[in-house]
Amino acid sequence: MTPWPETALKSLYRACSEAAQPVTVAAQGQSQHSGSCLRVDQVFNINITGAGKQFRAACWLCLLMPLCLWLTPAQAETRFEATTDSTLDITASVANDLVNEWRQALDNYRRDLRQGTQVANRPLSQQSAEMTILAEHLRAAGYYNHDIQPRPEEGYSRLRYRINPGRRFTVRQVIWDWPEDLETDLVAENSLQVGQPLVAREILDLQNRLRREIQSSACYRRVNVRYELSLDRAANAGDLRFYMEPSTQVTIADVIIEGTDEVRNSYARRLTQLEPGECFQRPRLDRARLNLYESNLFARVDENITEPDENNQVTVTYRVQERFHRTLKLGGGYDTDAGPGVNAEWVHRNFSRRGERLVLDTQINFLSQAVGAALTIPRRRPEWPRLTVSTRLERTLFAEQRTYLWQKGLNLEQNLTDNWVGNLGLDVRSSWTTTDEGVVDFEQWLAIPATVVRDTRNDMLDPRRGSRTLVGFTPNFSLAGGQPHYGQVRASWRGYWAQTSSMTLAATTEGSTLMGLGDELDLDQLSVTERLYAGGGGSVRGWPFQGIDPTDGGRTRVLQSVEQRIRWSERWGTVGFVDVAWLSRSRMPDWDDPSAGAGIGLRYFTDFAPLRVDVGSPLPDWGSEWRFYFSIGQAF
Template sequence: MRILSTCLLVAFVLLPLLQAQAVTIPFFSNLPSFTLSVQGDKKLQATLRKELEELRKNSSALESYESPRDIAHYERGNLEKLLRSEGYYDAIVRESVEGREINYQVIPGPRYLIKSLDIIMPADLRAGFPGLPIGVGDPLQADEVLEGVQTITQYLNNNACLLNVDVTYQATVIHQEAAARLEYRVAPSPEVMVGDVQVLGATSVEEDYLRDKLNINPGDCFSRSKLDAAQLRLLRTNLVSNVTSQVSEPYGGIVDINFIVQERNHRTVTLGVGYTSDEGAGVSASWEHRNIFHRGEKLEVSSKVNKVKQSLESKLSIPRFFNDKQRFTGSVGLTGEDVDSYTSRALTLKGLVSRKLSKHRTISAGAELKFSRVDEKVDGAVEGGDPDENYHLLAFPLGFKLNTTDKPLDARRGATTALEVKPYLDLKNNSTSFVKNILQLTAYKTAESARYEPTLALRIKAGAITGAPNLELPADERFYAGGGGSVRGYGYQELGPRLVEIDANGQESLSDAIGGRGLSEVSIEGRFRFSETWGGVLFLDGGNAYENPRPNFSNLFWGAGFGVRYNTSFAPIRFDLAFPLDRRDGVDDHYQVYVSLGQAF
C-alpha cells in the first residue's frame, strides 16, 4: 500500500511536465475553450496553439472581455500578427463560436522568403564581421530579423569604439513574389576612447571602492555595453538603489564618463514568525548594516527562538578580502537545543574565507571553535555512563559549491552541488577526533510554456562521520532525520538509530532517536503557479539516519503531502501538510504542519 501511494504521488507530480497540451481547469479560468486547425501545416498549428495558450495565460486585456465573440475577435487579431511574424503575410484566419467554444480555421498561404539582404556599415568595420544568422532564401521571421540586429550590435560593441551604436533594419515586402528585401543600417558615429572616470553622489560608501567595481579605466575603448555592465555591478553591491551614467561630448577622440549613484538605506530590521507541529511556534528577528566600515562590509545580528531551538548570532562579512574574488565571514553564535534525546548549549566562534573560482563555483576554508555542554537523556547513549559531557571542539571546514540556480529562496531552474568536509578535534580530550562529511545535490526544471508553469524540484543529501564510534560523538553533532527541512511528516529528529530500553518489569521498548554516523535523504516536489501570487505543491520525502557511516538509500522512511504557496516579492510563504507513510504506533503523529518563509529546498 505504501509503494502504491508513493507511485501515485510521483505520477501526480510528473504528469503536468509530461503533458503535451495543457488543460484548462474551470475553477482557475473563465475563458471559453478553443480548437485550432491550420490547413496543411501541423507544425505551424502546434506553434500557434502554444502561442495562443501563452497569450491566455499572460494577457490582462482578455479579462475585460465577457462575450466569447469578443474574445474570438481579439484572439484572431493576435493570430494574424503571429502569422505575419512567422512570414505568412497572406494568411487568412476565420473564427466561429458555438456556445462556450471557439473554432479557429487558418489558411496560411505562401511563406515569404528573403530575396536580398544588405548590411550598410563602414568598410573598416565590415571587414571582420562574421555574418548573420539569416540569409537569402530563409523565411522572413521576425525573431530571426531581430536576432540579426542583436548580432550586429554585439559585434560593434565588442570590436569598435563607437560613441553610439544604432542598428536599424527595413524589410520591404513584395506580395507578387511572396518575397522581401531586407536591409540593415549602422548609423554613422565617431570612435572614441575613455578619458576621466568618476563616481559621484556617494555619501558613506568610499568612492574608490565603487570605482573599482566599474572595470572601466582611462584609455579603454569606449563601449556602451561596458557602461551597462558597470552599472549592473554597482547595483549588485547592494549599496546603491539607482545608477545613471553621463558621457561627455567628444574632445580630441576622448569622452569623460560620470556615474551618478544614489545610495540605498544600509540598515534593515526584519521580523518573522513560523510554525511546525513538532517544534511549535517560533519567532525570528535580525538587524543588518551593509556598509559598516564604508566599503561594503556587512554586520548582521540575528536571533531565532522556538520551544526546541534558540540561537543568537553576530556575523561580519568582508568582501574583497586580500583579493577581489575572496570574502571573509566571521561569526560568534550562542545556541541552545532541547530535543527528546539530549539538551545542548554551545558557544561557537567561526572564521571562513570563500573564493569564487568562476561565476558558479566557490570554494571555502576556515576554522571553527565550539565550546558545548551536551546532556544526554537516553540511558546508555554515552560511553562510560556519564550523561553530561563538555566539549571543546576545534574544526577546519572545507567546502565546495556549484550553484547555477536562478533564485536562492524560490529556484525554478538550475542545480546546486554542495560538499563540506569538516575535521574535528576535541581540545579537552585529544583522543576524540572525527571527520564530518555532507554532500547535497538539488535540481530544478520548469516547464514555463505549460499551464501553471510546473516546476520539478529534486533534493538528495548524504552524510558520513568517520574516525570515532557513534556513542563517542557529541550528540548534537550526530546525524538525525525528520522535520520540515528533512523528511516532512515525521517529528524533528525522530528518525535514526534507537537503543533498546528495559523497564523495571523487564519489558523492552525503544528509546528516542540517539543519532548516527550516516545520513540519507531524498525529496521530490511538483510546484505549480495558479496565479502571480498563489501556488501549490505536491511532495514526497524519504530519509533516515544510521549507526553505520555509510549512507543507505534502500532503508528510508517516507512522508508525503501537499502545500500552498503565497508568492511575495521577496520569497514564497509556505504552508505544508505532511503525512508519514511509514507511521510507527506510539511514535509518529498522523500528520505534521509546517509554516515558514521560502521553499522547503
C-alpha cells in the same frame, strides 16, 4: 383597415437589423438585402410589397425579433471560440510549427475578444482583423505572395479561412555595409546564408546580435544597426543590406559618481570597474550600473554620458541615491517539538563606508538558543573572492543531551561561472556538555569546508523554476586529541518545475556520509555533536525532532522530499508533501528500512516571502500523531 405606417415598419426592420446583422428587407420601393437572421420573403413566403399586407409582415417581425436577439449572443460566442483543425485550410505544404503559430495568434485575439480587451461588434470586423493577423504572420515567415480567402460558415457564426501561402521567399543576396574603421570580423554574419528562408524573426535576431557584437568589439558612441530588404516577387527572393548609422569611436575621459553620502566615493567608483582612457563600450557601462545596484547600497542609479569632445572623449557620470543601510528584522515560528520561537536580525550594509556587511542575529525556542555575528567584506577587485568572518554560540540538544557549540571561522566565496560558486573555509569549533557535575566531554575541532554550488532558481524564497546543486567535502581534525579525525562528504540537489501558472512540483534529495581520515571511523568514539540525525521540520516532517533510529546519531543519511504546490489565488495556496529518510550507522544506508512522513500545508503569499504552515504525520501509521510547523519561506 388603416394601412400600417411605412415609417413604423422600417423602424421594426431597423431594430431587427441592428440586433442580428444582416437582415432581409423587401419593403415597397426598396431593394432586397440578403442576410442571415431571417429571410422574410423566402423562408416564410411573405410578400411585403403590398401596403395592405404591411401589418401582417410587421406582426411576423415582432414575433421573430426575440428569436433574433436570442441567437445573436450565441453567434458571437461561437465566433469567439478557440480555433480548430478546420479553421485554417492550407493549400500547400507548410511546417506544423508555423501553422500552430498562426492558430495561436488567432486564439490570442479571440481570447481578448472574450475577455473584452479587444472589441469586434460585427463579424466582418473580426474577420478583417483576423485576416490582418494571418497576413502579418505569413509575411514574417517568408510568405510574401500569399492569398487569404475568408470562408465563413453558418452566417458568420464560424469564421474559416482558406490560405494559399505561395512560394516561400529566400535570401538571394546579403550586403554587409559597415564603417571603414570597424576592423573586427563579425561572427554573427556567418548565421545568415544565401538560400535560406527569409524569416523576419531570424533577421531581427541577427540585427540584435550584430549590434551587441559591435558594441563589445569597438568603441562607437552609438551603435544603431539597420537593415534594408528589397523583394523580387517574381523570383520569390529578397536582397538584404545591413548597415550602421554613422557614429564616432570614443574613449572614456573620466568616471564621476555623484550623490554619495555614507558610502565612500572612491569605493563607489571602484564598483563601476571603469577607468579613464578605456575604450567606450556599452556592455561595460551597463555592467557598471548593474554593479552599483548589486552592491545593495543604492536605491537608484542614473547614467549620463556627455557628447564627444574634440579629442573624441566622453565623461560618464552616475548619479546615485543611497539606500537605508541599517535594517532590523523580526520573525517567529512554531514547531510541535521546539515550541514557539522568535528570531531577530540587525543588518548594517555599509559598516565602514566601503560596503562591508555586518549581521547580528539571535534565535530562541525550547530546543535551541543561539546568537551570532558575521562580517562580509566585498570584493575589492572582480577577480578577488568575497571574505566572511563569523562566530556563533548555540545551546541545543544532541541525543537528548544539553550541548553547547561555539564556532569561529572565515569563508572565501568566489564566482566560478555565471551559475557556479565555490566556497573554501576554515573553522574552529568547540563543543561541551553540561551536567549536574559541571562541564564534561569538551571537544575542539579544526574544519576546512569546501563546496561548489550551482544555483539557477528564479527565486530564493519561493522558486518555481530552476535547480540548486551542491557538492562538498569537509575534513575535521580533533584538536583535543580524544576524537578520531574524520571527513564528511555531502551532495544535495533541489529541482522546481512550473507545471501551470498555478501549480509547481518541487523535489529535493540529499546524501551525507562520514569517513575516517587515515583509520577506519569508529562511530562510538565520535562525539554525539558530530554525528548525523534525522526527524523533525528540517528533514522528515511528522517525526519527532531527531526521532528516527538510531536516535543517538548515524554515519550515513539520505533525505528525499517531494511537494506539489498549488496557488489558487493571489495570496493563498496549498501543498501536499512526502518526506523520506534513511539513517544508518554503517557506510551504506539500509534501503529496505525507510522512515517517511506525509502531510499537507497552507501558504499565505506576502510581498516578500510566503508564510508556511505544515502539518505532518509519520508513515505508515498516518494520522496516529500530528506535528505542526510554522515559518517563513518554502520548506526547500
